[in-house]
Amino acid sequence: xxxxxxxxxxxxxxxxxxxxxxxxxxxxxxxxxxxxxxxxxxxxxxxxxxxxxxxxxxxxxxxxxxxxxxxxxxxxxxxxxxxxxxxxxxxxxxxxxxxxxxxxxxxxxxxxxxxxxxxxxxxxxxxxxxxxxxxxxxxxxxxxxxxxxxxxxxxxxxxxxxxxxxxxxxxxxxxxxxxxxxxxxxxxxxxxxxxxxxxxxxxxxxxxxxxxxxxxxxxxxxxxxxxxxxxxxxxxxxxxxxxxxxxxxxxxxxxxxxxxxxxxxxxxxxxxxxxxxxxxxxxxxxxxxxxxxxxxxxxxxxxxxxxxxxxxxxxxxxxxxxxxxxxxxxxxxxxxxxxxxxxxxxxxxxxxxx
Amino acid sequence: xxxxxxxxxxxxxxxxxxxxxxxxxxxxxxxxxxxxxxxxxxxxxxxxxxxxxxxxxxxxxxxxxxxxxxxxxxxxxxxxxxxxxxxxxxxxxxxxxxxxxxxxxxxxxxxxxxxxxxxxxxxxxxxxxxxxxxxxxxxxxxxxxxxxxxxxxxxxxxxxxxxxxxxxxxxxxxxxxxxxxxxxxxxxxxxxxxxxxxxxxxxxxxxxxxxxxxxxxxxxxxxxxxxxxxxxxxxxxxxxxxxxxxxxxxxxxxxx
Ligand SMILES: Nc1ncnc2c1ncn2[C@@H]1O[C@H](COP(=O)(O)OP(=O)(O)OP(=O)(O)O)[C@@H](O)[C@H]1O
Ligand SMILES: [Mg+2]
Numbered sequence: 001x002x003x004x005x006x007x008x009x010x011x012x013x014x015x016x017x018x019x020x021x022x023x024x025x026x027x028x029x030x031x032x033x034x035x036x037x038x039x040x041x042x043x044x045x046x047x048x049x050x051x052x053x054x055x056x057x058x059x060x061x062x063x064x065x066x067x068x069x070x071x072x073x074x075x076x077x078x079x080x081x082x083x084x085x086x087x088x089x090x091x092x093x094x095x096x097x098x099x100x101x102x103x104x105x106x107x108x109x110x111x112x113x114x115x116x117x118x119x120x121x122x123x124x125x126x127x128x129x130x131x132x133x134x135x136x137x138x139x140x141x142x143x144x145x146x147x148x149x150x151x152x153x154x155x156x157x158x159x160x161x162x163x164x165x166x167x168x169x170x171x172x173x174x175x176x177x178x179x180x181x182x183x184x185x186x187x188x189x190x191x192x193x194x195x196x197x198x199x200x201x202x203x204x205x206x207x208x209x210x211x212x213x214x215x216x217x218x219x220x221x222x223x224x225x226x227x228x229x230x231x232x233x234x235x236x237x238x239x240x241x242x243x244x245x246x247x248x249x250x251x252x253x254x255x256x257x258x259x260x261x262x263x264x265x266x267x268x269x270x271x272x273x274x275x276x277x278x279x280x281x282x283x284x285x286x287x288x289x290x291x292x293x294x295x296x297x298x299x300x301x302x303x304x305x306x307x308x309x310x311x312x313x314x315x316x317x318x319x320x321x322x323x324x325x326x327x328x329x330x331x332x333x334x335x336x337x338x339x340x341x342x343x344x345x346x347x348x349x350x351x352x353x354x
Numbered sequence: 355x356x357x358x359x360x361x362x363x364x365x366x367x368x369x370x371x372x373x374x375x376x377x378x379x380x381x382x383x384x385x386x387x388x389x390x391x392x393x394x395x396x397x398x399x400x401x402x403x404x405x406x407x408x409x410x411x412x413x414x415x416x417x418x419x420x421x422x423x424x425x426x427x428x429x430x431x432x433x434x435x436x437x438x439x440x441x442x443x444x445x446x447x448x449x450x451x452x453x454x455x456x457x458x459x460x461x462x463x464x465x466x467x468x469x470x471x472x473x474x475x476x477x478x479x480x481x482x483x484x485x486x487x488x489x490x491x492x493x494x495x496x497x498x499x500x501x502x503x504x505x506x507x508x509x510x511x512x513x514x515x516x517x518x519x520x521x522x523x524x525x526x527x528x529x530x531x532x533x534x535x536x537x538x539x540x541x542x543x544x545x546x547x548x549x550x551x552x553x554x555x556x557x558x559x560x561x562x563x564x565x566x567x568x569x570x571x572x573x574x575x576x577x578x579x580x581x582x583x584x585x586x587x588x589x590x591x592x593x594x595x596x597x598x599x600x601x602x603x604x605x606x607x608x609x610x
Contacts, residue, residue, distance in 0.1 A: 002471065002474075005471040005473075006471045006472070006473035006474070198468070198469065198471065199468050201471045201472055201473070202467055202468045202469060202470060202471060202472055203459050203464045203465075203467045203468075203470070203472055203475065203478075204465070204466050204467055204468040205468070205472070206448075206452065206455070206456060206459070206472055207456065207459070207465065209445070209448060209452075210445050210448065210456050213445035213446060213447055213448060214443065214444065214445050214446070216407075216443065217439075217443045217444065217445065217514075218445075218456075219426070219427045219428045219431070220405065220407070220427055220428075220431055220437050220439075220443070221428075221431060221456060221457050221460045221514070221518060222428050222429075222431035222432045222460040222465075222518070223428055223460060223465060224426070224428045224429075224465075225428075227466075228465075228466075231466070235468075
């Protein structure tokens with residue numbers, strides 16, 4: 001249990017759900033051949049990590065930040081720019097990641113020290129302003145970032161679709177570079193998720209919770225809340241940057257729409273709320289539910305639409321028009337908040353901890 | 355090293371209202387000082403100035419001879435100024451055990467460790483459990499603090515201060531609102547703390563029988579000013595106390 005830092009999902013249903021999702025993700029290349037399902041699986045991995053790192057801030061430290069996509073973007077652009085400029089090599093990947101981590105950490109430190117002293121609402125405003133400015137900057141510096149078009153680049157040989165690990169044919173052809181790339185995403189996301197779990201279950205993580213619960217009392221016990229909040233902000237930024245780097249490696253492309261856009265920030269918030277705040281496991285559940293809905297709800301509705309149309313119920317069918325999928329995603333969200341105010345995980349995990 | 359604490363002309367104004375008015379006092383180790391006075395006299399505010407929740411308008415707080423008037427509350431806590439609050443002030447959604455462990459953790463200087471899982475820190479867990487036994491809350495260790503009845507929350511409030519292992523203990527009406535069978539647990543604990551003569555203990559308390567049985571010295575505050583300071587017997591007999599307790603705030607029980 002120590003790999004989970006003494007914080008298993010708890011509760012049969014929740015454990016089952018988490019094991020199911022992680023199991024399906026672990027075997028995705030073999031269970032769901034084809035590029036779309038693998039894309040979906042990779043996106044779930046990346047988002048689970050991204051949302052978990054956001055949960056460290058929101059759910060554990062009680063800090064609302066709108067700059068999470070910025071740090072995600074820093075990671076993605078770091079890898080993209082390095083691979084674009086230095087050519088496809090592992091050295092470029094690590095150089096880009098290293099630079100991105102340095103930038104993300106420094107930015108998070110500055111924002112934190114500057115604005116976490118006062119009310120956390122002020123911090124939320126500052127992150128909103130800085131993130132917007134950063135998005136504009138990224139699209140303006142087109143010589144560096146590729147502007148609105150973003151950067152397309154090649155990844156190291158071993159991660160390319162053409163690369164064959166073993167003679168083609170073995171594993172039904174699944175042992176190619178794309179599979180390797182997927183397992184890189186899955187493996188790194190899993191390890192970093194466990195690291196986040198370790199952080200929230202550490203003495204430091206408990207202090208974050210204490211500060212969220214009652215900052216005044218935490219100070220009276222000798223905890224310097226600015227230092228703790230800033231440290232949480234920096235850690236969350238570093239993990240978000242790693243998620244961004246994974247996303248870039250998987251997509252072989254980085255642009256404003258895939259990393260910096262405010263709609264991704266909203267997606268993160270939705271996933272945190274669906275999964276359940278302050279649980280970390282909520283990130284896995286939330287990301288899986290959200291990404292699956294995002295990718296398959298429209299198709300599902302298309303099927304239902306066709307069937308009902310044939311049955312001669314045009315009015316009902318109108319509601320299920322695939323173009324309305326976003327509306328239904330919204331309805332789904334409202335229902336989930338209504339029935340699971342503490343998120344799916346909060347609901348399934350009823351028993352108190354010792 | 356034994357501790358020394360002093361306030362010099364300590365004053366705070368809220369607008370035109372002087373809540374603490376030039377209070378000068380020296381507190382000695384091994385001495386339990388009761389601070390009494392009518393409602394609104396400034397007792398809690400005086401504590402807030404010493405432990406750093408409020409900043410003085412003028413005057414000084416000296417700990418071990420060093421001027422700490424401008425220091426933040428967490429730094430003062432780390433220097434050994436420990437505080438329990440009159441209005442219960444806990445981590446409501448954390449369990450009773452977690453509340454106490456957070457204080458133990460700070461006492462042991464474990465502020466930033468992010469690598470070692472909390473549940474492997476047997477030292478912290480055992481110390482916290484021992485304190486929970488002391489305040490008779492061990493049965494409720496897994497309950498969220500917010501779910502406790504009032505008396506138990508008061509006990510937990512005291513447990514946090516004891517777990518912090520400060521050099522200066524500041525209790526602000528620790529037994530207020532407790533039932534007659536709950537209060538002795540807390541009072542016994544305070545009496546036990548007195549045995550360690552290297553500590554300073556300050557106790558705001560309205561119940562005169564409690565004050566008489568525990569205090570080595572009594573300070574009387576009225577309208578923010580210190581109007582009497584000395585041996586319990588002398589102070590209780592003084593006109594200031596007679597007036598404060600018989601004239602202004604009879605509801606808390608007059609000295610007999
Ligand atoms: N933050 C504040 N802003 C304005 N006035 C305050 C503040 N804190 C305390 N006061 C005022 O200072 C005075 C002293 O309050 P304090 O709480 O210290 O009294 P107390 O002696 O602890 O009373 P009690 O026995 O009721 O606890 C009161 O008149 C109170 O209204
Ligand atoms: Mg008071």
